[in-house]
Amino acid sequence: MKHTFNEHILSIALVSVVLLLGTIVLNQDKKQKRPDTPAYVRPYLSLTRVDFSRPFDKALFSDMLDIYNPQQPAQNDSILAALQAYRNQTMDPVSRQALYRETITLPKFFELGGMYVQFIILYVLILVMTYYAVLSLGAYKFIREKQGRASCLYQVYQHIIRQPSMRTAWQWIQHHSKTTLLLLQAAAKGMAYLFLFSPAYVIAYSIKTRIDTDSVLFMIVLGVLSNGLLITYTRRFYTFLKHEARKGYVETARVKGLQDDYQQIGWRQIVALRKRFRGHVFDTIYQNAHFQYLTTIKEQASFLVTGLIIIEMALNVHGHLTYEMLQQLLYKNYAIVLLIFLGIFYLIKGTEIYVDWLNYRESRRYENI
Amino acid sequence: MKISDSIYLRGINRIKSFWGHTLYPQKDKLWLVIWITGILLLIWWNAIFLNRPAFKRLLTGFGNTLFIASLVIVFTLILSWIMTWFLYVLRHQKKRWGFMSVTFVLNLIRSVPQIVGILFAYVAVQGMLYRGMISSDVNIFVLTALAISLFIFLEVVDLMQERIRYFQNLDFYNAMRVCGFTDWRIINFHILWKNSRIHILNKVISVFGMAVFLQCSVDFIISVGLSTQVSAVNLPTTLGSLLANIDSKQDILAIGYSLSHPGYISNLFFKHLQGLSTAFILVFTLLSVFKISNGFADRYRL
Structure with missing residues (x-):
């Protein structure tokens, strides 16, 4: 047990040192790059359905701002301008990548x-x-x-090969309804298997x-x-x-x-x-x-x-x-x-x-x- | 005419003579037949009702998945055989530190969740692809298969080592050494090939299922993840990436819809074939591989 425990501790220590060093180095490397977005604009960034490249969407959004903030037309304009600037920034691939950069704070x-x-x-x-x-x-x-x-499928098989004499229609119905029931049971089991394997x-x-x-x-x-x-x-x-x-x-x-x-x-x-x-x-x-x-x-x-x-x-x-x-x-x-x-x-x-x-x-x- | 003389019972008799006496007790073979028949029926159905481009994509995806899974088996066998032999030599030559170091590294790999390791490897492959270091599909297949094998092969190494240890404790091993057989021949031919190949084959069947599962899952995750905000580099189509396709997703969502609208169920078999067929092939393959492996183990009492 002591040997196994030591091995675990050693591997934890080794992996911790390597990964933490890697984290610190990479974290240093990534500080600086995230572009600033004004705080008052951030709530609107999640509106993915609004396409600011379309004048119609832009006008609609502007009207909406005017309805919600009727006393602050200047702020509404600045929100719209900031969103437009943000959009321009995200169109550029390099800036776009930088946009999602994060460090461990x-x-x-x-x-x-x-x-x-x-x-x-x-x-x-x-x-x-x-x-x-x-x-x-x-x-x-x-x-x-x-x-x-026996398994469902095997019961079906056994039931089929038994071949009882079916002289009357009633016996025929009984035999086939049991076969159908067993087949349905087997199918349900098969579906359950498919579910468990999905x-x-x-x-x-x-x-x-x-x-x-x-x-x-x-x-x-x-x-x-x-x-x-x-x-x-x-x-x-x-x-x-x-x-x-x-x-x-x-x-x-x-x-x-x-x-x-x-x-x-x-x-x-x-x-x-x-x-x-x-x-x-x-x-x-x-x-x-x-x-x-x-x-x-x-x-x-x-x-x-x-x-x-x-x-x-x-x-x-x-x-x-x-x-x-x-x-x-x-x-x-x-x-x-x-x-x-x-x-x-x-x-x-x-x-x-x-x-x-x-x-x-x-x-x-x-x-x- | 008696009902028992019907065509139906004559058909049953034929199945009985085929299934009852030969196939049913050998469940691995039975499930192999079921799997192949199921897949062929599905392909036939799709050939009739699915549009050409989607049908071609489905076949390509299935073919690529099988090809990568087969490559995984080859790499897994090679890697595990090399590692087993290496460990045997280290142990036999009493190089304690060497043996412990290798075991330590192997245990370290074991502690990494397979999916995370493979995901990192996939990202690396994508990076190579993006920089133009690899271009052909075959190279991508080889690299992805290698990545998957790296996180699966330990199961086979464990099995091979267990088999060697088991035989080393028997008189058989010492007797062969006294007779002048080399270690190479005893381990590789007499233990691994002659006395353990059934066990290894059983493990290989499980590895195949595992490879299909992991590969499809990673492909699905990568395809779903990359389709959000970051530009994607296109990997060859597999069942996983095909399932992440927007059309396939819509097809699978239709199952939920048909649960509350039973009248819609019949449409699933005609209008939503791409997604449903992909999902069915994947799940049915995993189930069949599991059953084949179990049947094989039962047949040889492993």
């Missing part, structure tokens, strides 16, 4: 800090929910298989007109269900369960009298937060597979961050950490990008250290140290 740092805290909360919530869902679904899949319940942006754009896709709740749901995260790691846990079930100790436990009837396991035990199957051979299988799964959490965490980044970036969710990173990357504000990257690196390293510690604790328990 104290307010910016705090703004990023707020986004970072929000990102961490989202990450932890999704990680915990995925972890619970993976264990529950993996156990459910394994138990269901042990109970001898990248977040496909799902989000599919239902963007119906749901507020910028909400945090939607992001959490998407984080858990999309990008194939849940299904991939459920399969991984299920594989661990299957490997454990093949081991010799399972037979020994059975011979020694532990219960092995999977029909006895109820859904309450499967969905429980702390899953115990006392007196059943599956309890040992589950505990051992769970121990093996612990190291996989590191991989899952890294993939989760990837998924979260995809969600935030692809949905253009303003005010979120990784969307900010993408924007700053495109505006070539590399100092801010490096700082955000450092934050994400710390998060993953933190998870790795925690998982290694958990693993160490569990292995001590297993080895009776």
Whole structure:
């Protein structure tokens, strides 16, 4: 454990030094260039629908200002002039690039800090929910298989090849309605699979007109269900369960009298937060597979961050950490990008250290140290 | 005539003899057939109902995505084999510091979220393209594939190292050394090729799915992001960039509309083909690769 911990500390220190140095150097390089825009003009910059190159839009905007500020015609004119100057400035590619240049100032740092805290909360919530869902679904899949319940598609296949005698129309209807029902069930399962495998942006754009896709709740749901995260790691846990079930100790436990009837396991035990199957051979299988799964959490965490980044970036969710990173990357504000990257690196390293510690604790328990 | 003698049941019997006895138990092959059939059906449908330019873009995007994913597999295998051999040599020659340094660097790469690493690499490729350092599509494909492989290959390295460690603990390894086989032959031929190629092939199938997913996601993000205020440099069309296209986005938004207006559903299959076909190919490919990989693992009890 000491060796692993030292390695983590060393990598954190090394990456911190390199990235912070890079941030400081790039931050120095970028100070100076942002053109000044008067404070009273800034609220109007977000009016993207107004095209100041069109006289009609310009006249309309001028009329609107006169209605809202009827006592200040001079200020209205100066706003219009400043907006025109701003537009001229943004037409020039060099000035346009400079327009988006930003440096790390104290307010910016705090703004990023707020986004970072929000990102961490989202990450932890999704990680915990995925972890619970993976264990529950993996156990459910394994138990269901042990109970001898075939997959939907296989049931359809079995039903079709059975070919019962259908002498009356009623029997024919019964047979075909059951086939149709099973096919519909299989189709629903297929749709669910397609949903779980869809990248977040496909799902989000599919239902963007119906749901507020910028909400945090939607992001959490998407984080858990999309990008194939849940299904991939459920399969991984299920594989661990299957490997454990093949081991010799399972037979020994059975011979020694532990219960092995999977029909006895109820859904309450499967969905429980702390899953115990006392007196059943599956309890040992589950505990051992769970121990093996612990190291996989590191991989899952890294993939989760990837998924979260995809969600935030692809949905253009303003005010979120990784969307900010993408924007700053495109505006070539590399100092801010490096700082955000450092934050994400710390998060993953933190998870790795925690998982290694958990693993160490569990292995001590297993080895009776 | 009895109902059981109908054409329907005769058809079922044919499927039964084909599927029931050969294909169904081998789910990897079954899903490979399902994937290819599904894609061919979709292409056939698009060839009839989608306009020519969009159809051409769809085929190009799909072809490019498959090509890049295949290149990723090649690079991943090369990189992981070199790294595994290098680590083995360092460990075997007891160069502790060298081994620890390489492991340290690998763990560092592991801690970088794949998407961030690939995004940085894509930006670098765009920079090179902008400065005219690369021009042809093939070069762009090679560089992007290399970038993706750099953040994926560690999974294969882990697997290869695990396999070598497993066999080193068996008598087999010492017996071969006593018989005078070189380390090169034992590791590369007897362990990795003869006894681990099924495991590696299974991992390669997953890598293929991962490569498609990451590449499309980064392409989508880059295309969406760059289309806002910063001028874009055009990368070759892939499924990801095709999905970020404004027409495709409108097509996908139509799904949401048809949820509240069920009468509109039939239009999805004729009027919104570009976006829906792109999304379907992507999702269906990811699902099929997952199923093929699982079926393969089940068949060989991996």
